[in-house]
Amino acid sequence: MTAAMTATASDTASETASEHTPTAAPPAAPPAAPPTAAGVRVEVRADGGWAAVCALSDLTPGRGVAALLPDGRQIALFRDRSGRAYAVGNRDPFTGAYVLSRGLLGSAGGRPFVASPLLKQRFDLATGRCLDDEAVSVPAYAVRTR
Numbered sequence: 001m002t003a004a005m006t007a008t009a010s011d012t013a014s015e016t017a018s019e020h021t022p023t024a025a026p027p028a029a030p031p032a033a034p035p036t037a038a039g040v041r042v043e044v045r046a047d048g049g050w051a052a053v054c055a056l057s058d059l060t061p062g063r064g065v066a067a068l069l070p071d072g073r074q075i076a077l078f079r080d081r082s083g084r085a086y087a088v089g090n091r092d093p094f095t096g097a098y099v100l101s102r103g104l105l106g107s108a109g110g111r112p113f114v115a116s117p118l119l120k121q122r123f124d125l126a127t128g129r130c131l132d133d134e135a136v137s138v139p140a141y142a143v144r145t146r
Contacts, residue, residue, distance in 0.1 A: 044087045045142035047071055056145050059085065064101040064114065066090050075141060076101035078125060080112055086125035087141040092116045093130075100138065 059079035103114040128140035
């Protein structure tokens with residue numbers, strides 16, 4: 001009887017062990033790919049609406065491009081190294097030349113700016129305010145990516 005009890009106890013123990021043994025978790029899904037600029041478009045707010053300007057992938061981080069809004073205004077569009085897009089008027093108010101899209105990007109006090117390629121005045125990309133002459137500014141446009 002002891003052998004029968006032992007066999008029954010061991011059978012029960014193995015059944016209990018198999019019921020409580022953790023099973024291998026299903027394989028985890030691969031991590032989602034980081035978002036890319038492919039398929040994402042940049043839109044600029046102008047005249048009360050949003051105008052699609054280009055694909056985010058068309059913008060090289062740290063460089064600008066010139067673009068026309070539907071009403072014919074020329075803007076300078078930038079993508080900073082963190083991926084955020086900005087738009088300001090492309091006309092340099094000090095020279096009258098449409099060149100701000102060719103300016104150099106930088107930051108002052110944590111605020112991104114573009115420096116005109118001609119006379120090097122700096123314009124805040126979020127507000128359009130000239131950092132070197134408080135009386136001067138360029139239009140700044142709201143930008144979104146979708």
